[in-house]
Structure formats: structure tokens, C-alpha cells
Amino acid sequence: DAKTTQPPSMDCAEGRAANLPCNHSTISGNEYVYWYRQIHSQGPQYIIHGLKNNETNEMASLIITEDRKSSTLILPHATLRDTAVYYCIVVMGAQKLVFGQGTRLTINP
Amino acid sequence: DAGVTQSPTHLIKTRGQQVTLRCSPKSGHDTVSWYQQALGQGPQFIFQYYEEEERQRGNFPDRFSGHQFPNYSSELNVNALLLGDSALYLCASSLRFYEQYFGPGTRLTVT
Numbered sequence: 001d002a003k004t005t006q007p008p009s010m011d012c013a014e015g016r017a018a019n020l021p022c023n024h025s026t027i028s029g030n031e032y033v034y035w036y037r038q039i040h041s042q043g044p045q046y047i048i049h050g051l052k053n054n055e056t057n058e059m060a061s062l063i064i065t066e067d068r069k070s071s072t073l074i075l076p077h078a079t080l081r082d083t084a085v086y087y088c089i090v091v092m093g094a095q096k097l098v099f100g101q102g103t104r105l106t107i108n109p
Numbered sequence: 110d111a112g113v114t115q116s117p118t119h120l121i122k123t124r125g126q127q128v129t130l131r132c133s134p135k136s137g138h139d140t141v142s143w144y145q146q147a148l149g150q151g152p153q154f155i156f157q158y159y160e161e162e163e164r165q166r167g168n169f170p171d172r173f174s175g176h177q178f179p180n181y182s183s184e185l186n187v188n189a190l191l192l193g194d195s196a197l198y199l200c201a202s203s204l205r206f207y208e209q210y211f212g213p214g215t216r217l218t219v220t
Contacts (some may be wrong), residue, residue, distance in 0.1 A: 010178065034208030043113070043199050043211030044152065086153060095206045096142075096165050 004088045010106045018075040018104055022088030025069040031092050033064060035073045037084040038102075044087065065068065078107045111136060113202050113212035122190050130215045134202030140164075141183040142209060143175060144199040152199055158164045158183055159205070160179045187217075195219045 005023040012018040024033065032051050036044040048055055048062045049090040051069070055062045061074040075082055114133045122128050134141055140159045144152035158177035167206035177183045181202075187194055195218050201209035 036211075041197070041214075043213050045202075046208050046210055049208060095157060096154045096167070097144075097152070097201075097209060098154065099144075101151060 004090055004100055006086075006088050006100065006103045007015060007107075009106070011108055012075075012078050014051065014080060014107050014109050015077055018078040018082065018105060018107070020073040020088075020105065021022050021085050022073070023070045024088070027068050027090050028092075030079050031090050033062065033068075033071050034089045034097070035060070035062065036048045036087045036089065036097075036099075037082075037105075038087070039081075039084045044099075045084075047086075051079060080109060083107045113190070113200055113210055115198075115200050115212040115215050117215060118213070119216045119218075121220060123220055124190055124192060126190050127186065127188045128185075128190060128217060130198050130200075130214060132183045132185070132200030132202075134183070134200075135210050136206050138202035138210070139181050140203045140205060141181065142182070142201045142203070143185045144201065144211075144216070145169070146194070146197040146199060155185070162191055189191050190219045192219050 012036050032049050034045040034049040038044045050062045063073045085102040085104050087099050112136050116131045142157040143155040145153040155169050156166040157164050161177045172188045174186045197214045199214045201211045203209040
């Protein structure tokens, strides 16, 4: 599975859009980009995934660059409850998720 | 719609003992994966069960074993517990190999 690189931490003001970047320059053609988040001591929560097209659901939007070497998770109107560790994972299917260190996102009031 | 459930929530065991953790998948899911999360680290993949067989395994010793039942629920067994086995054990379910949904985890403490 391709390796991902994420900033260790980010801050965002409540009500603003939170944009979390992820680099995955070695991604292969049949690998998907998945995003999960983990609020302290809880199980990871699935957010969104995509292959090459941009995706949007009720939680977030996923923007994947045309060359697929990077992506951005967008939380459009961040709230305090969005404070969590966000994991970007590249995987073929969802058989074996390999979690890195993720990005610790802090939403400030 | 019940999500993934795990039992027990917390567990304290002594070195050398054996432990069994249980997981019930989300309704409609047929695949169960297990992960170990040490404090301050991301979850690490242990193994995955589909059609009652272990399909994939991570880099964990044979002390870690599992089982999937016909109703798709699953157990994780760990023998000869070590202090280093103290962790949050997470179960995730999915329909085949689509997105995985995680349970709340079982916190295992080995003393």
C-alpha cells in the first residue's frame, strides 16, 4: 500500500472550513484514498473515500488532484466536535487499513 | 441500526493469562477486521475474517488468533499475555472489502 504524508497538527477556528492535506505520491491506479478520524479513545470513524473524482457526503468533501498524488479533506464548517486525529489512508479495496500518525486537528472557539 | 459492538469494554488480565474479545458486526456486514492500538499510536492491523476464514494477517505472532462464526460475529484470542499486549483492541466490520466501520474498542490492561 502507498505511504501517506500528513502534517502532524493543524488548528482551525470554529465555523471556518478545515482543509487537511495528504500527500500520496506513490499511489497506484487501483488504490483508493480513505479518510478516517478518531476522537480521543473512541474507535476510528469513517469519513469519506475516493478513487479519482472529487467526492462529497454529509460530513466532508474530498478533493483529489488530477495526478492523484495528493488530496485534501475539507470540513466545510468546523465545530468543536470535529477536534480529532484525522488519518489519510491509501489502500486497494479496504482490506487492510494501514494507519500512520495522522493529523491532530484542533478546532478553536 | 446497531453499529459495531464489542465486549467487554474494559478488561484487566495478568501476564501469562489468556483473553477472548468479542465483536458483533454492523447489520448487513460480513467481514470483520481486528486492530491493536497502543497508547499514542495509530491502529495496527491484526487480521481479517471473511466467510469464517482468516483472509489477511498483519505482523502479529501466533499468540493472536481469531474466529468468525456463521452469524459473522468474531472473537479475538490472545494467549500468554505480555505487558506489551496492553492496548485498545478495535474491531471493524465491512460488507466484503468496502469501507470499514469501527466499534468502540476493548481496553485491555495486562499487569
